[in-house]
Amino acid sequence: MFCDSYPITAYEDLGAGVYSLRVKAPQITAAAQPGQFVEIGVPGFSLRRPISLCGIDPEKGEIRLVIADRGAGTHTLSTLREGDSIDLLGPLGTGFALPEPGAHVALVGGGIGTPPLLPLAERYRETCNAILGYRGRDQVILDVDFARFCDTVVCTDDGTYGVKGTVSPALEALLQACRIDIVYACGPAPMLRAVRDLCMQYSVRAQLSLEERMACGVGACVGCAVMTEHGGVRRVRRVCKDGPVFEAADIVF
Ligand SMILES: Cc1cc2nc3c(=O)[nH]c(=O)nc-3n(C[C@H](O)[C@H](O)[C@H](O)COP(=O)(O)OP(=O)(O)OC[C@H]3O[C@@H](n4cnc5c(N)ncnc54)[C@H](O)[C@@H]3O)c2cc1C
Ligand code: FES
Numbered sequence: 001m002f003c004d005s006y007p008i009t010a011y012e013d014l015g016a017g018v019y020s021l022r023v024k025a026p027q028i029t030a031a032a033q034p035g036q037f038v039e040i041g042v043p044g045f046s047l048r049r050p051i052s053l054c055g056i057d058p059e060k061g062e063i064r065l066v067i068a069d070r071g072a073g074t075h076t077l078s079t080l081r082e083g084d085s086i087d088l089l090g091p092l093g094t095g096f097a098l099p100e101p102g103a104h105v106a107l108v109g110g111g112i113g114t115p116p117l118l119p120l121a122e123r124y125r126e127t128c129n130a131i132l133g134y135r136g137r138d139q140v141i142l143d144v145d146f147a148r149f150c151d152t153v154v155c156t157d158d159g160t161y162g163v164k165g166t167v168s169p170a171l172e173a174l175l176q177a178c179r180i181d182i183v184y185a186c187g188p189a190p191m192l193r194a195v196r197d198l199c200m201q202y203s204v205r206a207q208l209s210l211e212e213r214m215a216c217g218v219g220a221c222v223g224c225a226v227m228t229e230h231g232g233v234r235r236v237r238r239v240c241k242d243g244p245v246f247e248a249a250d251i252v253f
């Protein structure tokens with residue numbers, strides 16, 4: 001785990017109040033796995049903000065962070081531009097289990113839950129299907145980035161872009177049509193529950209990335225606790241350290 005101030009190499013406004021930062025952080029990049037996150041120090045705030053790794057580029061030594069301007073901390077970060085520095089702690093947490101290349105994987109992302117799935121699209125490419133859900137056209141982000149790597153279906157609740165409806169029918173159609181080895185999902189809790197239920201119905205392994213509120217971010221305060229159950233044994237797990245990625249079948253919603 002590294003903690004330092006790193007230079008921002010690119011800023012991009014993705015629309016819908018979401019922005020992208022590329023950061024030159026070679027040590028973090030070298031150690032990072034898909035599904036892990038960094039904690040960002042925000043000037044004027046004591047608690048760091050957890051943000052997933054949306055891109056890991058070992059050649060350039062860069063990570064990419066895609067951030068929704070949702071509150072005071074992420075709004076302060078939205079003023080950063082190329083050439084500014086950003087205070088990062090990471091990589092943190094336990095990321096996605098990674099089957100060997102060639103495994104057929106499905107990615108299911110909802111809204112600002114889509115960023116941590118992009119490194120998986122880049123890794124699995126032609127053996128990967130992405131299903132991305134948003135409220136409407138104005139909220140769509142990263143669809144072009146996913147489509148560069150893999151077969152991508154976009155769903156919107158109001159039908160203003162892509163397929164009308166939630167991600168569930170698209171996921172069910174995929175599970176019926178193909179042999180999928182593992183499903184990875186990140187997004188709002190109702191979407192994660194639906195993904196978990198469908199995967200259990202079709203006996204397909206699924207891993208979910210949870211975005212609980214956090215405090216310390218390094219396993220010390222239990223401020224991010226979730227309940228899991230495995231083999232009939234219930235355990236409190238910390239999203240920041242034991243997760244954010246958990247086996248779907250183990251999560252007690
Ligand atoms: C593992 C993980 C990965 C995440 N990845 C991303 C990402 O890639 N892109 C993105 O836009 N957002 C992501 N989030 C959510 C992001 O951390 C929050 O939106 C952000 O911390 C809100 O901070 P704020 O100061 O703007 O809002 P405020 O509501 O003012 O935050 C106040 C406090 O609550 C915490 N907090 C508020 N909302 C959340 C939340 N949903 N999750 C965790 N802590 C929260 C903040 O860290 C802060 O301590 C992730 C959260 C987790 C746990
Ligand atoms: S946020 Fe402190 S233990 Fe997870």
